[in-house]
Amino acid sequence: MPRSILETLVPLVGERLEALDAAWEAQPEEGRRPTLPMTDDGKVNVRAFAVEVCGLTQAQEQHFYKKPELAALVNSVAVRQGVKPIGARALTDVIDKAAKDRLGRAQSDRDDLARALAEREALIERQRRTIASLTEQIRLLGETGMVLRTGDLA
Amino acid sequence: MPGTLVRDYVASRVQGIGPERARRLGEAFGDSLPSVLSDESKVPAIAAALDRDRPLLALRLAAMAVSAWKEAAGEAATISWLSERGVDGLAFARRLCRILGDDAATRLSANPYCLVPLLPWSKVDRLGLAVLREEGVPDPRRDLRRLVGSIDAVAKAGISRGDTAISLSDLPGEVARLLGAREADAIVGEAIAAGLRNGALVDADGTLRFPGCATMEEDVVAKLAVIQRLAEPLPRSVLKDLQKGSLIDFAGLHPEQAAAVFKVLANPVSCLLGGAGVGKTHTTRAVCRAWEATGGSTLLAALSGKAALRLSRASGRLARTLARLLGELDETRRLEDELQDAEPERAGRIRTKLAALASIDDRTLIVIDEASMVDLSTLYRLLRHVPDRARILFVGDPAQLPPISFGLVYHRLVMDDAIAARLRVVHRQTEASGIPAVAAAVRDRRWPPLPEYAGAVDGVSFVESPLDGIPDVVAKVAADLGGFDAGELVVVTATNDGPAGVGPLNRMFQRSRQQARRLPVIKGHLGEWFSPGDPCIHLRNDYKLGLFNGSMGKVVEVDEVERVVVAEIDGRTFRFLSGDLERRPPAEMGALIDLALAYAVTCHKCQGSQAARVIVPVYRSMVLDPSWLYTAVTRAERQVVVVGERSALATALERPWASDRRRVGFDWVGMSPPASQVAVA
Numbered sequence: 001m002p003r004s005i006l007e008t009l010v011p012l013v014g015e016r017l018e019a020l021d022a023a024w025e026a027q028p029e030e031g032r033r034p035t036l037p038m039t040d041d042g043k044v045n046v047r048a049f050a051v052e053v054c055g056l057t058q059a060q061e062q063h064f065y066k067k068p069e070l071a072a073l074v075n076s077v078a079v080r081q082g083v084k085p086i087g088a089r090a091l092t093d094v095i096d097k098a099a100k101d102r103l104g105r106a107q108s109d110r111d112d113l114a115r116a117l118a119e120r121e122a123l124i125e126r127q128r129r130t131i132a133s134l135t136e137q138i139r140l141l142g143e144t145g146m147v148l149r150t151g152d153l154a
Numbered sequence: 155m156p157g158t159l160v161r162d163y164v165a166s167r168v169q170g171i172g173p174e175r176a177r178r179l180g181e182a183f184g185d186s187l188p189s190v191l192s193d194e195s196k197v198p199a200i201a202a203a204l205d206r207d208r209p210l211l212a213l214r215l216a217a218m219a220v221s222a223w224k225e226a227a228g229e230a231a232t233i234s235w236l237s238e239r240g241v242d243g244l245a246f247a248r249r250l251c252r253i254l255g256d257d258a259a260t261r262l263s264a265n266p267y268c269l270v271p272l273l274p275w276s277k278v279d280r281l282g283l284a285v286l287r288e289e290g291v292p293d294p295r296r297d298l299r300r301l302v303g304s305i306d307a308v309a310k311a312g313i314s315r316g317d318t319a320i321s322l323s324d325l326p327g328e329v330a331r332l333l334g335a336r337e338a339d340a341i342v343g344e345a346i347a348a349g350l351r352n353g354a355l356v357d358a359d360g361t362l363r364f365p366g367c368a369t370m371e372e373d374v375v376a377k378l379a380v381i382q383r384l385a386e387p388l389p390r391s392v393l394k395d396l397q398k399g400s401l402i403d404f405a406g407l408h409p410e411q412a413a414a415v416f417k418v419l420a421n422p423v424s425c426l427l428g429g430a431g432v433g434k435t436h437t438t439r440a441v442c443r444a445w446e447a448t449g450g451s452t453l454l455a456a457l458s459g460k461a462a463l464r465l466s467r468a469s470g471r472l473a474r475t476l477a478r479l480l481g482e483l484d485e486t487r488r489l490e491d492e493l494q495d496a497e498p499e500r501a502g503r504i505r506t507k508l509a510a511l512a513s514i515d516d517r518t519l520i521v522i523d524e525a526s527m528v529d530l531s532t533l534y535r536l537l538r539h540v541p542d543r544a545r546i547l548f549v550g551d552p553a554q555l556p557p558i559s560f561g562l563v564y565h566r567l568v569m570d571d572a573i574a575a576r577l578r579v580v581h582r583q584t585e586a587s588g589i590p591a592v593a594a595a596v597r598d599r600r601w602p603p604l605p606e607y608a609g610a611v612d613g614v615s616f617v618e619s620p621l622d623g624i625p626d627v628v629a630k631v632a633a634d635l636g637g638f639d640a641g642e643l644v645v646v647t648a649t650n651d652g653p654a655g656v657g658p659l660n661r662m663f664q665r666s667r668q669q670a671r672r673l674p675v676i677k678g679h680l681g682e683w684f685s686p687g688d689p690c691i692h693l694r695n696d697y698k699l700g701l702f703n704g705s706m707g708k709v710v711e712v713d714e715v716e717r718v719v720v721a722e723i724d725g726r727t728f729r730f731l732s733g734d735l736e737r738r739p740p741a742e743m744g745a746l747i748d749l750a751l752a753y754a755v756t757c758h759k760c761q762g763s764q765a766a767r768v769i770v771p772v773y774r775s776m777v778l779d780p781s782w783l784y785t786a787v788t789r790a791e792r793q794v795v796v797v798g799e800r801s802a803l804a805t806a807l808e809r810p811w812a813s814d815r816r817r818v819g820f821d822w823v824g825m826s827p828p829a830s831q832v833a834v835a
Contacts, residue, residue: 111198114209118197121217129221133255140253142531143694145313145560146271147366148253149306150261153298153352 006069009056013070016053017077024081034081036074043084044074160187167222170215175204179219191223228256235259239281246272267303275307275332295333296341298348304332305349309364312817313560318367318530319819322360356819363819367560370534371820374563377537378423378822382573384542385422385516392448393419401447404440411437414575415444418547421573425525425564426549428577429597430788431590434549435468437577438521441547442469445519450545453512455479456523457532457702458762459724465523473523474512475724476532477700482512483539516543525550527761530561530820532702553597555761555785555812558703562818570822588613589790596784599807607795610635610767614787614794621773624654625662627797628754628769635767635793638663638689638753641708642766645754646786648778654771654798657681659754664688676712676719676732679747684709684719691752691759692723692744699728699744704759706752719746757786766791772798778806781813 020035027033037048046064050056064070064086075085137148158180165176182203183190190196197220201212204219232254233247250272251258261268266282273281282303286294294300308328312320320328325346326337335341349355355362363371395401396416404412411433418424418441426441428434442452454473456462465473474482486508493504514520520540522528525548540546552565568574580590592614595602607615619627628645635643649655664683668675673685684690692705707723717732732746752760757777768790772778783806787794796803 114198114201114213117210118201118213118217119194121213122194122197122220125217125221129225129255133253136249136253140271141366141370142535144271144310145318145364145367145370145531146306146310147369148271149265149268149302149354150254153265153302153348 005063006067009054009060009063009067009070010073012054013073017073020053021077021080024077032081034078034083036078036081036083038083041084044078044086046074046086049074160191163226164191164219164222167226168215168218170211171204171219175215178203178205188223191220192227194220196220224256225251228258231259232262235262239284241273241277241281265299265303267299267306270303270306270310275304275310278303278307279332296344301333301341301345301348302352302354304329304345305354307332308349309354309366313364313367315816316556316558316560316562317364317817318371318561319358319361319363319817320355321817322362325355325362358819361817361819367530368819370530371561371818374530374534374537375820375822377540377542378546378567380542381540381544381546382421382423385545386543387422388419388448396444396447402440402443407437407440408433408579408581410577410579411440414577415440417573417575419444419448422545423567423573424545424547425568425570425574426547426577427552427568427574429551429553429580429590430593431580432577433579433581434551434577435465435523436581437575438465438523438547438549439469442471442519442521445545450517450519451515452519452521453479453514454521454523456762457527458524458705460706460763461524462724464764475700475702475705476522476528476536477702477705477724479512480532480535480539481700483514483536486511486513487539514540514544516541519545519547521547521549523549524762525564526552526554527557528564529557529559530563530818531559533561533563551788552813553593553781553784553811554788555758555781556816558758558761561820562813562816563820565813566818566820566822589787589792589794592794593784593788596780596787596807599780601783601803601807604796607631607797610793612792614790614796617795617797618800619797620799622653624771624773624797625659628654628659628771629662629666631769631795631797632663635769635795638667639687641689643769644689644752644760644763644765644789645769645771646757646760646789647754647771648756648773648775648782650756652773652775654773656750656754656756659771660751663753664751674712674714676714676717676746678719678732678749680750682751684712684746684749684751686711689752690719690721690723691750691755692748693750693759694748696744696748700726701728701744702762704762706755706760706763717746718743719749721749757782757789760789761785764789764791767793767795770794770796770798772796772802772806774799774802774805778802779809779812779815780807781811782806 024032024035037045037053039045047058047061050061050064051058064074071086078085141147161176161180164179165171165173179187179200190200197213197216200216200219201209204215205212229248229251232251233244236242236247254261263285266285267278269278269281279300282300283294286297286300291297308320308325311328326342329345330337330339330342333341333345350357353365356365356368393416396419404415407415414426414437418426426434426437445452452471454465454469454471455476456465456473457476459475462473462475489504489508493501496504548564548567550564552568556562556565580594592602604614604616607617617627617631632638632643632645637643645659647654647656647659650657660682664685667673667687668683668685673687675683675685677683686709688709690707690709692701692703694703701723705723707721709719709721710727711720713720719730719732721728721730728744730744730746730749768786770786783803
């Protein structure tokens, strides 16, 4: 039975975090610099941590957003080093994307409905014109006794 | 079409798209608006441009805009198609589009002979041959479309004579004439075979029926047969009560009339017939009283306004014109449909409206007076509103001229003795007038000796005159009788043309009156002029307006600026638009081309009307026959002055009756009521 992704990643991530933390500890207390990779605005650089520190693929970066256990591990070190954790905004972005995807699908459904409705309206109008034509033909029958010849001849 | 025009067109044609929404369309699509409007798949995009805040409404409007544009495009294509082939007329093109739909031009290209019901054969054939040549048909004269078209044209000609069928022996001659061939030519046989193969004629044991008329005839027979079969017969106890006189008093009825009442009550479909003065109205009133005494209701109608008024007065019940009755029944049906989905408040208003309109249920006895004049088409329309268990009584005089329009129903129904109650004894022997006596003589093909004309004296008199002298004599007699102002005088003549025809007499009387009084005047389309006070007649069945071919009235106003004639007909006021024939009048208006002067009218046109005094010019004409003379004489309530040639009278009386000459496919044989019901009668 294959192991879950967490069972694989948690030991690896824990090991790398310990190494980073040890390196951070080893610095003089005053003037310690974070050893966790950071973005320009002081947040954990999740991609750099995942790919460069842990040796994961770029696609595996997502697990740090989706698996709270992993995020919690990283964040515990990040807080100690004064780095902004993998926070709400990043997680919200993921949710927003999912919501966007869903909204996109709903919009697409709405467009389908609108098209169906438009076709229905167009059909109603076509039928209205057909009814008007047949009504005129009945009127012609009443007035002249003649049936309008519209079919093919044999 | 420039963008602004397209926008304006859409705004004017689609309810809900005003200038603002039309502007949005222009902004969204610019010059490509016409092509966008031609494409149904663009409806969502059009809707988005029209109104983003109301997407559902916008979709509806967008679909309507596309539809309106397609109609316009179809109309434009049809106008262009016709115009390129020398057929002009915007009104005609529009009517064609309404009948054939948006693809009218395509259909016309496929078979130009489909125009036969709408245009004279000579025009259709010229157009048809040209189109077939364009198509590269090697021998257009023998093309199947032309051959079948010629049979359709034979049917059209027959219908215009009042027929609904043609005999096999008459057919080849007519076909040959239309195709420009001889009867013996092979093309004639080919055309007849093609016509039969394609349903242009329906073979019924040697009589060839015209298909549209045959449909109506079959439906009328089937409906009457169902009514005759399904309507509940009167319980014997009720009949006994009637016979004992405990329900109504039969004391005022002649035994013949009382027997007629029972026969009518015993038959869900029945006819009451007889000549002038036999008491048809008196008997009808007794039938109504008796039916109402059994718990039923009555609904009375007659073809003309005057006849309806007369029936109302005589019966003490509201009698409508058939036009009004049909209009009310159509409206009732429409409102009942609307009621299905109406909100409570609206439903209340609809019910109030419905209560004021005519309605027919299983206990209604419908009485159609002057039924001999009711044409097939009108009866067909009426019966579509009649429930299977209602009853219907036709009252009339089969000696009168047949209906103006095609078909013959009453004259055929009265041949069934099982449902026909005949009155023969003349009661209204108004000896002062003697009109019933003269009418009875004409029924027997006799012309009794008449006194010389002696001014305004009730009765029938005669002034001998050669044809050329008739107009002067008619003018003098009309002046003696007080003129036309009171609406009590009409000249009933045989033809439209000729010295004593409708046209010359109308022009004479109109000019004389207009010039003497310096009245305002408007020119009509047929060389006639109209002034206030002129008697007038409607020339076409117009179910929308509720006017029949033969409805008579009076001009009350002419508007020389707006080119409108206002006329009062059957107690209602109508506006008739003159001028450009291409200018289609609004729905509530008539066209002046359908209105004519009615100082003088043909006997066929006035058969539903009566006047106190009638002048009847008689001269040699193919239309003069016993039914013509009979109808002309019985148009008068008090006085008839016959002006003309004695020899023409004698010739007319020798001719066959008009109804016998009319060839129809209406067949009531075998539809008689069950023996038990007849026995009760």
